[in-house]
Amino acid sequence: MKNPFFTVLISLFSLSCFAQENIPFSINGKIGKYFPGEKLYLRYWAYWRDLGKNAIDSAIIKDGNFHFNGLMASPIQASVSRKNGEMVNVYLDSAVMISINDSLKYSKVTGSRINAELPTYESAMKPFKKRFDAAMKVFMDAPESKKTNAEFQDSLRKVAHENIDERIRLQKEFISHNTDNYFSFVAFREIIGGGRDTAIVGPLFRQLSTRLRGLSEAQYFREIFRIEKLTGIGRIAPEFRSEDPQGKHISLSDYRGKYILIDFWASWCGPCKDEMPNVVFAKKKFGQHGFDVLGVSLDKPVTRQNCIRAIGEWKMDWTTVYNLDDHISKIYGITSIPRNFLLDPKGKIIARDLRGEDLIIFLGKNINVKR
Structure with a gap:
């Protein structure tokens, strides 16, 4: 049974491209005479790019002190807990000091600006x-x-x-x-x-x-x-040049004078396959009236045979080029597919991410279909 309050949406940003160098952190704790010889546990997310991998470390209280250290990519939330579940939440920063009287719950956290700022936020929330x-x-x-x-x-x-x-x-x-x-x-x-x-x-x-x-x-x-x-609406679409499956060099500027849909896809992408019939229909309906499609396949070299097969099976009767060295996807900021950009005859971006009937309706309003 699903708990409506535990339905959590985690957005996986493409932060691996931007990850900072691993930064050392340390936690030094003073606990006095309490819990001698007991083991404490530190839990935290190891790295942003490994979201979902909960790191766990442990330390034994010795002479009233305990110590944790490790690496982080950025300040992250963590907890120090006892086996009985009692815990204190902290933010891992370069150096954190935890002073404990008789309970982790009422510990005093010092030694970093972030942890000093946390109570203000907690109070506001x-x-x-x-x-x-x-x-x-x-x-x-x-x-x-x-x-x-x-x-x-x-x-x-x-x-x-x-x-x-x-x-x-x-x-x-x-x-x-x-x-x-x-x-x-x-x-x-x-x-x-x-x-x-x-x-x-x-x-x-x-x-x-x-x-x-x-x-x-x-x-x-x-x-x-x-x-x-x-790549915002109203911008001239950035130029790119790449190869099609036959090795022919294709440039975006070759399509000036037409409405052109730049369609990012891949043979392994289920949603792309589901959406493709709409693009095929749009090409069939408006292809004789100044509209064309330029596909950009995100298939890597090892799956390019699958790409060629999909072009035929999905009835993609337009040119597709490869995203060589991820060059095109980087220019257009592609982090998920399918995605598309609709250009007017001057090369200006007039719409993005048109799906299903929205693509047909938009084209119908902008392209004069001569009967």
Whole structure:
């Protein structure tokens, strides 16, 4: 059974391209006379590019002290816990000091700017946490028979969406008043998820301080803006030149004077295969009226025979070129497929990511079909 409050969307950014060099971190703890000889556990995400790989380390308390060290690609959330589940949350930074009296829960974390800034953010988010905890209690206290009830689950989803709206409102407010707090960047990243719409991402990003915008973790978003300058609506599509399966060199500029759909795909891409009949139909309907398609295959050399086979099986009666050395996909910022860009006869981008009927409708409004 799915818990509506545990449905988590994790956006896997292509951060491996931007990963900072491995940075050493250390945690030094003073625990006095408590828990002598006991083992403590450190849990954290190893690297952004390995999201989903939870790293676990352990240390034994000796003479009232414990110590952890390791490598990180950027500041990341972690926890130090006892075997009984008692824990303290920290952010791994270059150097962290944890002072413990009689309980991990009430530990004092010092030694890094990020951990000093965390309480301000936690305080700002208390109203959301209160609402979230209340909603979780409703779910947990409900009898098992009720948890499977569709009406009950719908009511929980409604509350969950309201809670998300409240979280975003509080996070936006926090950003506006704490532009140089590291957790403004954390809040920004949570608000936009994997979004690439610069109309949404841009204003929020620009509120952040120069220091935060310059973080290594922020390079993904800086890259979005760089690509948007090249491939945004109204821009002249960047030129490229590549080879088709027969070895013929093809340039985008060869298609000037036509409406051209640059279609990024691959033979191994299921959604591409599902979408291809719509592109085939568009070519058939508008191909005699100044419309054409230029496919860009992301197949690597080892799968190019599959690419050639797919061109025939999927009835792609237009030119396809290879994405040699990932050159074209880098220019256009392609991190997932299918993706497409529609150009007018002057080479200007007039639409992006048209799917299904949207492609046909858009072409119908812009191309004069002579009867």
